[in-house]
Amino acid sequence: MAKPTLNEFVTARIAAGNLSEDDVINVRRYVYGDMAVSVEEGEALFRLNNADITYHDTWYELFPEAILDILVHQAKPEGYVSEDKAAWLVNQIMADGHICGKTELDAVLHVLEKAREAPESLEQFALRAVADSVISGKGPTRSGLDLKPGVIAEAEVELLRRVLYAGAGSRGVAISKAEAEVLFDLNDATIEAENAPGWSELFAKAVANYMMAMSGFTPPSRKIALERENWLEQPGGFEGGLGGFFKKMFSGGVGGIRDAYGDTPDPFTARGNEMLAEIAANEVVTEDEASWLVERIGRDGILHENEKALLRFIREESPNIHPSLRPLLEKV
Structure with a gap:
């Protein structure tokens, strides 16, 4: 009797209701x-995962x-996720009509954390999935525990932090406007909730990072990577590894960005010095950035505690505050 194909095996396990x-x-x-995983095999795995049967750990x-x-x-080159492959992953996740179960979110985070470069849309997809789960009380954020709709627990704070770190590792260090918008939407939706203390700090630092550190370290293009595919493994890399570099840079706000580049040895010193100059210029909150922040903070007419924390952080870190922000800063 011939061995069943993978699809036949998957169909049988789904019918049995357990794995x-x-x-x-x-x-x-x-x-x-055959020492490799094909796209077709990946689709079979998604079909099995989406069946919602009983799975062994x-x-x-x-x-x-x-x-x-x-x-x-x-x-090809290794570590660089194409737009097509990212779209394939999102389409597979959405095939069952659900926005990212826990196992699928783990897969996305694995990709973002290990990739040298991935489309920003994939990181935004993961960020939105976590935010939607917090708001609705349904989704991938905590396995085996009930979600309380509209409340950000410490587990969700750490998961949001993990998504943002992952995006830094695969795309660049600066928080994008799209990411900041998701964080503001989440903050607005949970504004009166008893959220974990870590949420206020994460929200303030991430949004301030977008406003004051618009430039950041960017991995090389796919074209360059084809010529220098092992550039991250060259001697003289960042102290503590690339992950430690990004973590230090992000977790310390703008000061952390300066410190991280201050630790950068050759052959990256020249670029590090350029980045310090760019970051110093971008610490000044511009009129457009100030207008965006005033509009976001003022949507419900109330200045909430997390928004006060953000304004305090900007006041402490930015050497030149735009006049349109001063009325808000006077309230904190």
Whole structure:
């Protein structure tokens, strides 16, 4: 009797309603039998994951690992996620009509954290998925625990931080306007909730990062990567590794960005000095940035505590505040 195909095996397991540890081992043999994971095999894995059956714990390790291999480790050049592959991932996630279950979110985060470069749209998709889950009380943020609609718990704060760090590693350090808008939407939706203390700090620093650190470290283009694919592994890289560089840069706000580039040794010193000059210029809050912030903060006519924290952070870090922000700053 011929061995069933992967799709046949998946169909049988879905009909049975469960995936045992032995089944997960068999799935791994199917997809890694030729030492690579094809797009078609990835689609079969999504079909199995979307079935909402009972899964052995090892499934939650295999699924993100396989998706990571498809999008990042098997990419040419390795580590660079194309727009097409990112769109494929989002389409697979949305195929069952649900916005990103926990296993799928883990897969997206694995991709963002391991990729040298990924489309910004993928990171925004993950950020929005977490925000929507917090607001609705349904979704991928905490496995095995009930979500309380409209409340940001510490687990969600750390997950949002992880998404933002992942976006920094794959795309650049500066928070984008689109990311800042998502964070403001989430803040507006949970403004009166008993949120975790860490949310106020994350919100303030992330939005201030967008306003005052518009420029940031950017990975090389795909074209350059084809010529210098191992550039991150060259001697003299960032102290503490690239992840530590980005974490220090982001977690310390604008001061952290300066400190991070101050630690940058050759051959990156020249670029680091350029970035320090750009960041110093961008610390000045411009008229457009100030207008955007005034509009966002003033939507409900009330200056809330998280927004006060943001304004205090800007007042402390920015050497030149635009006049349109001064009336708001006088209230904090």
